[in-house]
Amino acid sequence: MNEPKFKTDGLLLKGLLALSITATPMISAWAGVRSADALNATAKPTTTTVATTVQRVQATANTIKGVVKDTHGEPLIGVSVLVKGTGKGAVTNIDGEYTLTTDGANPTLVFSYVGYQSQEVAVGGRRVVDVTLQDDSKVLGEVVVTAMGIMRKEKSLTYSTQKVKAEDLVKVQDPNVANTLEGKVSGVTITPSAGGAGGASKIILRGNKSILGNSAILIVVDGVPMLNNTRGQIGSGSNVTYSGVGEGSDPLSMINPDDIESINVLKGANASALYGSVAANGVVMITTKKGKEGKVAVSVSSNVTFDTPLLTPEIQNTYGASYRQGGGISTDGWGGKIADLPEADRLVKYKPDQSYFPGYENVAHLRNYAKDDVADFFRTGVTTNNSVSVSGGTEKVQTYFSVGNSHANGMIRRNSYNRNTLAFRQNYKFFDKLNIEVSANFVSTKTNNRPGGGTVFNPIYHAYVTPRNIDMDYYRDNYVHPNGSWISKQSYYQKDNNVGGLFNRKTHDVVLEGPMQDWAYMESNQNNPYWITNMHSSVQRENRFTGMMMAKYEILKGLDFQARFNYILTNYNSEGKRHATNFTPVGVDPFGIYYLGWEKTQEFYTDFLLSYNKELTPDWSLSATAGYVGHTVKGENQSKYTAATFQHRPA
Secondary structure, three states: OOOOOEOOOOOOOEEEEEOEEEEEOOOHHHHOOOOOOHHHOOOOOOOOOOOOOOOOOOOOEEEEEEEEEOOOOOEOOOOEEEEOOOOOEEEOOOOOEEEEEEEOOOOEEEEEOOOEOOEEEEOOOOOEOOEEOOEOOOOOOOEEEOOOOOEEEHHHOOOOEEEEEHHHHOOOOOOOHHHHHOOOOOOEEEEOOOOOOOOOOEEEEOOOOOOOOOOOOEEEEOOEEEOOOOOOOEOOOOOHHHOOOEOOOOHHHHOOHHHEEEEEEEOOHHHHOOOHHHHOOOEEEEEEOOOOOEEEEEEEEEEEEEEOOOOOOOOOOOEEEEEOOOOOEEEEEEEEEHHHOOHHHOEEEEOOOOOOOOOOOEEEEEOOOOOOHHHHHOOOEEEEEEEEEEEEEOOOEEEEEEEEEEEEEOOOOOOEEEEEEEEEEEEEEEOOOEEEEEEEEEEEEEEEOOOEOOOOOOHHHHHHHOOOOEOHHHHHHOOEEOOOEEEEEEEEEEEEHHHOOEEEEEEEEEEEEOOEEOOOOOOOOOOOHHHHHHHOEEEEEEEEEEEEEEEEEEEEOOEEEEEEEEEEEEEEEEEEEEOOOOEEOOEEOOOOEEEEEEEEEEEEEEEEEEEEEEEOOOOOEEEEEEEEEEEEEEEEEEEEEEEOOOEOOOO
């Protein structure tokens, strides 16, 4: 049978080390989702002035509110609003609104935001203070790539945009280039992957646009939009309890950061005019490197980062699991103090449900002290990024070629990721008016044992909720029980001719041969995290080829015609194995599961663009565009779930 696919927010926190240490959250469930803008708000130290006077003046508290917008009238999210000279402050919400309380009749408010000029405003007895922040003058004259792939001065655009250069992306590299944007673009919230090494990251521009809908932005590489779907997402109506599907990759995780020339984030609604509704949440324009005129230049890049948990949930260490009246350990509430457990009671013997485990006696290994089992569960992750590129050419012909590799061992044991990339780009110039460009890219990735989401099949969840008196030192090495056979009740329907040929439901015992989980609990939704980590396995492979051809002809000065064709072929396959004896909310998993699935997707993209641009004065320009865009997607897929083989032994 087909199992539901899920997406889960993360349960990890990530720290990056590259000569210096930086920290990035990997789980919103415990640390909260952070806005990139909020990170730039720095609280100034509190200063206190003491004055000695004959008369004492009683300060009054005043509530001040307002809205912060940019020059285009768009509200700004995450603007830092501080009361000058104090530690009081606030941050604007999704509508650009703020509210704070101050003392004194005429305080001064300081507004600061990434990519905008800081502004100080004297309140002057007002209760409502609205502010419009100006773009930073340092970047107003920069040339950016617009939604149509045309170079324009940023100040000439009618929508908000922000550019990130290549040197800012490779200082501390991540396998997913999306994570390198954190803190570099205003109004952008980055939620790093919960799916371990090489997983997809969530990018939200100016807050969520929908509660139940899609808030994902559009990814455009060299003017060509890419399908921005994430494999393994939790679908609406899916049971998160059984969400064992690991989150897959996204387009940004398939790009070599060393091949990127610049990234432009387009924020206004007008920026998405070319791509329609798929770009309603914003656009990330990625421009890759190309050959440059001059001698052949060879560039070598190597980067190493280390991942460690930054924050983990605060867990009490005083009380352990309670004892059930019928015998065994309960997960429903706290029992006595861990330190009060006698040495003689550290092994608890009980009989589980005899319908599943006839004649079986389980042993729960306990301890009378608490340890940091969560910290022991994780390892230090290591990520290496290596790239070699060659660039050069003449005035008429320029060439760019690169080879890259990224390898990561995640913080969860047996989780690893490997990505190999090849990039080729050739530019030709004929008659000073005709430019032709051809490019080809190939990416191959392999991911082993992505962490599953949800609860039942998520090892991180079980590491967090395991009672403090369970002896994890024992279960870390003894996750497989020496007795590998156990009984399951298999239901089937049999036709009974004596009652009119109706089908009656019957059951029989099935003896499963194979490894059996060793754990303190039986028949519950609690699992040994080391059993899930070591006995469940999955492999995802994805290969992507991209080919592009573009011709651009200058008809008149300022009037250009451009034609572009792009082809993308993606092959994806996934293989997974899950052993039986996973304890679920309805008992035990009746059979092991073998999963095999594959997908093949072909994208055809064509556009024709006629554009005119003329700068009339330093402050005025005239531009016009007209064109046609065609985007066709063809796909096929197949998936199979197969129950493990079992041997029926009649009673």
